[in-house]
Amino acid sequence: MTVKRTLLGTAAGVGLVAGSAAVAVAEEITVATVNNADMIIMQELSSQWEEETGNTINWVVLEENILRQRVTTDIATGGGQYDIMTIGSYEAPIWGKQDWLEPLDGIEGYDYDDLIPAVRAGLSVDDTLYALPFYAESSFTMYRTDLFEEAGLEMPDQPTYEEIMSYAEQLSDKENELYGICLRGKPGWGENMAFFGTLVNTHGGRWFDMEWNPTLDQEPWANALDYYLEIMNNYGPPGAASNGFNENQALFQTGKCAMWIDATSAAGRVFNPEESQVADDVGFTAAPVAEVDKGNAWFWAWSLAIPASSQKIDVAKDFMAWATSEEYVNLVGEEKGWVAVPPGTRASTYENENYVEAAPFAETVLNSIQAADPADATAEPVPYTGIQYVAIPEFQGIGTLVGQNISAALTGQMSPEDALARSQQATQREIDRAGYAE
Known part of the structure; x- marks a missing residue:
């Protein structure tokens, strides 16, 4: 499946703009993530985003405890090693309140209304979203x-x-x-x-x-x-x-x-x-x-966030918007099987007949997340x-x-x-x- 997208903005490194030829210089962003199966799929499928935009990703894939240690040290010191960090519903509001993360409201074309309210609230401070949910769980x-x-x-x-x-x-x-x-x-x-x-x-x-x-x-x-x-x-x-x-x-x-x-x-x-x-x-x-x-x-939500120290915020936002979108969920479903799609973040996932038919646990999972x-x-x-x-x-x-x-x-x-x-x-x-x- 090919996901049709219109990339946002004309900042350097944002590969294509609707109706235009290739632009500017491609960028490499560094993404730190956990070695869970859903993130391994994201890493594999990200080649499509790279091909569409001309940008590339340097992946840092770590065991859960080590990931937490590395990103916590980097964010607290302003180290700037990562453009995107995989964090959770614990870190996002705390770090957002301390101005360590880039606010993520207002990404053009991003379907915020489709996010499950409890998940969005768990990643926000004073109604400002500081991480985009990749998958959520109870x-x-x-x-x-x-x-x-x-x-x-x-x-x-x-x-x-x-x-x-x-x-x-x-x-x-x-x-x-x-x-x-x-x-x-x-x-x-x-x-x-x-x-x-x-x-x-x-x-x-x-x-x-x-x-x-x-x-x-x-x-x-x-x-x-x-x-x-x-x-x-x-x-x-x-x-x-x-x-x-x-x-x-x-x-x-x-x-x-x-x-x-x-x-x-x-x-x-x-x-x-x-x-x-x-x-x-x-x-x-x-x-x-x-x-x-x-x-x-x-209750937990593995999510993607941009540290304030990143120098490539526009490109990072573009990748995050792609990786947490309804279109990405559909891509995983068609490429890896509907049972493998990242769960718990979007209402549209649970309205998708392909997913509901393949996942007998769908309703139980959604109810558990909403009840937590x-x-x-x-x-x-x-x-x-x-x-x-x-x-x-x-x-x-x-x-x-x-x-x-x-x-x-x-x-x-x-x-x-x-x-x-x-x-x-x-x-x-x-x-x-x-x-x-x-």
Whole structure:
């Protein structure tokens, strides 16, 4: 498929203008992105944009934790290494408020009204958009329907974590490399803490009380950690502390996991018979709940943003407008299969009969994204917004350190009590240093 486009503006490097011959000098932009499957497709298909415009892209594709470290350092120092950064709904409003990102309202011809309102709001500050969403996600439960049927089990529409533990026990067969459950264990605020944060929420916990006192030494955190260690150590795969999203996806696709609780964006991979060995035997349902039914499913949007330090803003905007457009979604559908299109960002995706027919999970994913409420994710009141993260600049460091302690507890290098005690102390120290409680 060829996407017909009219490029915007006549700045140097913007290859063609409607009704004209080639213009000016081609530019090279540097794009930093994560090594998730959707971004790998974007990298592959970007050759079409390069051919249309005459511009080129220098790709920097990194593992999730490393990407976050690199782009955070670059944006905070004004390093100028990247013209486009792949960031999320955590960074976009914080960095936008600090004037570290180029505002993205007013791109001529861009269909802003098609963006799902909750996603657009999550990337904005005072109604100014600071990142264009590439794909958005919540979290849900994926499971092997064939294994459930063989065991005489039935997954409910809203499972509890108690039920998940029982299913994991009944379905685990480690001698044959079948694990009852796969969950994130790799340390990182956006890796193991993405899942663990929701587990804390639904156990009735929160990161801070209304006076910004950390609560990691309280019962809900202990209960969540005890549950996590029990189910992972008894029914999870070996070496789980090294497994993040990509690693667990590979395990599930190759038939190693009976259940996997993770991002809704994984659906396009596990239901794709060209990528998944279990594509015909996958079911899906809501993320489990424990003590309360709040904050059990996260919200996230991988997005493209332009650091204020970029010297190639016009070209960067043109590529971003192309890569996050309805036309790009259609291009992926026709080139890679409709089940593989980037989900969760545009209403038109869910009105596209080709996608809805190919993606049985479409309605569930859309409902999960729309139901996730970062302003109301905990049983007790909190002074912050966010579901699996706290929307303050300090959380990136706090969440990473706590994730390392949780991972150390998983590997047995630290007791659960020590993991939470050290996490509480470190969090208190960072909050005191930042002056939140003053």
